[in-house]
Amino acid sequence: MDVLNLFQQGNLVVFLLVAARTSAAMAVGPLAAWPGVPLPARVLLGLGIALALAPAVPTALPAARLHLGPVELVQELILGLLLGVASTLLVSALQLAAGLIDFQAGFTFGTSIDPLAGHQTGPIEQFLGAFAAVLFLDLNGHHLFLLALADWFQIAPVGGMPRLAGADGLAGFFSAIVVAALAMALPTVTLLLLTDVALALLSRAAPQFNLFAVGLPARAGVVLLTLALLLPVTATQLGYLFDRLPDILPILVPR
Numbered sequence: 001m002d003v004l005n006l007f008q009q010g011n012l013v014v015f016l017l018v019a020a021r022t023s024a025a026m027a028v029g030p031l032a033a034w035p036g037v038p039l040p041a042r043v044l045l046g047l048g049i050a051l052a053l054a055p056a057v058p059t060a061l062p063a064a065r066l067h068l069g070p071v072e073l074v075q076e077l078i079l080g081l082l083l084g085v086a087s088t089l090l091v092s093a094l095q096l097a098a099g100l101i102d103f104q105a106g107f108t109f110g111t112s113i114d115p116l117a118g119h120q121t122g123p124i125e126q127f128l129g130a131f132a133a134v135l136f137l138d139l140n141g142h143h144l145f146l147l148a149l150a151d152w153f154q155i156a157p158v159g160g161m162p163r164l165a166g167a168d169g170l171a172g173f174f175s176a177i178v179v180a181a182l183a184m185a186l187p188t189v190t191l192l193l194l195t196d197v198a199l200a201l202l203s204r205a206a207p208q209f210n211l212f213a214v215g216l217p218a219r220a221g222v223v224l225l226t227l228a229l230l231l232p233v234t235a236t237q238l239g240y241l242f243d244r245l246p247d248i249l250p251i252l253v254p255r
Helices: 009-028 039-053 070-091 093-105 123-138 141-155 167-205 211-243 245-252
Strands: none
Touching: 009 039, 009 070, 009 141, 039 141, 070 093, 070 141, 070 167, 070 211, 070 245, 093 123, 093 167, 093 211, 123 141, 123 211, 141 211, 141 245, 167 211, 167 245
């Protein structure tokens, strides 16, 4: 958009409404899953994206009739937050799976402050969180998110509110995320369960057996070996999830 044309009343209103949606989406979008990216930087990226999209986005009303009121701003912020939160939940499925593995393996005893996440996490969750962040950028997940953001303006033009999905659609979306996380965690959790059964049988056969001294190293070995073998499969599953980013919109907004 030409900077001189930007300051015309109609163009300026369109730009500010677009910026409200893009900044909200970037503030809570997939980049927000890794708080190492500061909030001002995410908002600044949203403003830059708005500057690129504003000349081409459709509007529900002619640009001259759009108003920059509190209702319009809140509406655009809600639409941006909706896409950003849904995208973050989809990208964070691996972290949910890692939390299940940490809990089942007993690694929650070794939680520490993750500098990337900004809160206490287990060692497996720290590793897989960093792995997901690298893979997200390597598989052009940020490009897919920007594509979904551009499509969001085609489905919900500036100044218009689409018909959002009902409770059934949202429940199906959240269920799909939980199922994806369970699918990634299932092999490791299953092997951990079998390890616990084997240790329990061994302790019954030999009561003098020090279960606590051997159990934790055995679980750690099973987890590390399973993750090493299944890491390519996990990368493929994550790539499939990232490819679904543009498909979030038909779920949130039924056509």
